[in-house]
Amino acid sequence: MAEKRTPFAAGFDRATLITGGSKGIGSGCARVFVRAGARVVICDIDGETGRALAEELTATGPGDCHFEPCDVRQPAQVEGVIERTVARFGRLDCLINNAGQHPAHEPIDSFSIEDFKELLQLNLVSVFAASKYALPHLRQTRGSIVNLGSIVGAMGQWQASTYCASKGGVHGLTKALAIDEATHGVRVNAIMPGNILTQSRLDLEATMEYGEAFHNFVETWQWTGRSGTIEEAGNLCLFLASDAASFITGAEIPLTGGIGLGQGPKVTVSEREVRPAADSG
Numbered sequence: 001m002a003e004k005r006t007p008f009a010a011g012f013d014r015a016t017l018i019t020g021g022s023k024g025i026g027s028g029c030a031r032v033f034v035r036a037g038a039r040v041v042i043c044d045i046d047g048e049t050g051r052a053l054a055e056e057l058t059a060t061g062p063g064d065c066h067f068e069p070c071d072v073r074q075p076a077q078v079e080g081v082i083e084r085t086v087a088r089f090g091r092l093d094c095l096i097n098n099a100g101q102h103p104a105h106e107p108i109d110s111f112s113i114e115d116f117k118e119l120l121q122l123n124l125v126s127v128f129a130a131s132k133y134a135l136p137h138l139r140q141t142r143g144s145i146v147n148l149g150s151i152v153g154a155m156g157q158w159q160a161s162t163y164c165a166s167k168g169g170v171h172g173l174t175k176a177l178a179i180d181e182a183t184h185g186v187r188v189n190a191i192m193p194g195n196i197l198t199q200s201r202l203d204l205e206a207t208m209e210y211g212e213a214f215h216n217f218v219e220t221w222q223w224t225g226r227s228g229t230i231e232e233a234g235n236l237c238l239f240l241a242s243d244a245a246s247f248i249t250g251a252e253i254p255l256t257g258g259i260g261l262g263q264g265p266k267v268t269v270s271e272r273e274v275r276p277a278a279d280s281g
Contacts, residue, residue, distance in 0.1 A: 224257035
């Protein structure tokens, strides 16, 4: 296997907080940032997985990673994690608002008002809370925020009204904060992932009667012939947090393999040419 690399040299020693950092895209961000030399705190409700990941990444370096338990649906816990992160590092340079959830696909009739409120609390209010509590520190360092939106927050998705609404709110918040915080030298951007191959998706496919066929079908939705990787998402977040993106704020950058280009499936299963992710293993 080729050595895993990031597009940035080690030495990116910025203090970074990643919400929902134990699994999925959050863990991809943690791996990429630590590999680049960042000092990282990941927070999550999954303590066992989070602690194990933090120990692994600190052992491999060159950056380091620490775990903080946190339920981002509780603003007081979010505020506490931010304060402890600043106390640990003496500063905060970057906030990655990653924590979130995609509920099962159901028509609006199946969601109660409380279901919607709870999802908004997790996917949107937590982003507002973390940004609010982090910004006093980010203004001091002229740091940045990277929010995890979703391509379906812009284009819609079948039986996902609550999720699309929550991610659309993240996109609007990103643009508004970018305007407000420019005078403080803080940049605020969002990435808009499409199909990213996470362990949770693989676990779901393993429970399906036709899981392999479903997997192959989803892979045909991208012109690249494959889904993205969690480390590709991490690389984009690292770019937006770096000085290489110093003139980018208020951006919503698709990470989709071209899923929105053209109508219908992009390639057939039989002719699919899988183009491996560069340097992502």
